[in-house]
Amino acid sequence: MVRKFFVGGNWKMNGNKKSLSELACSINKAKINPDTEVVFGAPAVYIDCIRQTLDCKYGVAAQNCYKVATGAFTGEISPAMIKDCGATWVILGHSERRHVFGESDELIGQKVAHALSEGLGVIACVGEKLDEREAGTTDKVVFAQTKFIADNVKDWAKVVLAYEPVWAIGTGKTATPQQAQEVHEKLRKWLKDNVSEAVASSVRIIYGGSVTGATCKELAGMCDVDGFLVGGASLKPEFVDIINAKQ
């Protein structure tokens, strides 16, 4: 099963119209491996502008969305609005949504179901905290998070699963290739046992957490690492090297 390498840039709450447009223009000019799918997670207010600036071969993602289409939900955005601005993906269940904004597994599951029903692709994130890893509960934590996601997916064709250990995000402590491979392999086995063999072999499982130009190649060489979700380095020129990490 050939899984197309997938690299997402998660710009988080960084940049402004000028700097992000310049970044998009520089990506348009860069030499990018055509076999890699590339998606940019822009701040919601810039999705429209970034979509108009980026070459159409690149995807645009929202960094979050709500679980219904319209209504009295001050400050929220819906998949319908995201699509209206030209984006086709949404990042859901990111650790910052879980741990800074207190999003529950249940809410994340509902968002996944609604986003998929509206036709958006979903980059669904899971990952353990440092104390959970140190307590030896990594598998339990990521399997439980994945179950809430899986229970809300009918068609896995538009789902990318992102393993992002919380202790690696924004810390400069990239998981070792072995650590990433170990969890990715277990997640794929979980999908095989709990969803289907076909889904397990076709779903892209990408790694996120302090991926850099220096760490990406070895990680990309792991057989169950199908790409990356990149925060800090996606705002830098080295992001091109990360996109092109797969040999």
Ligand code: 13P
């Ligand atoms: P960093 O690459 O900055 O560690 O962020 C990872 C991340 O959270 C991507 O979603």
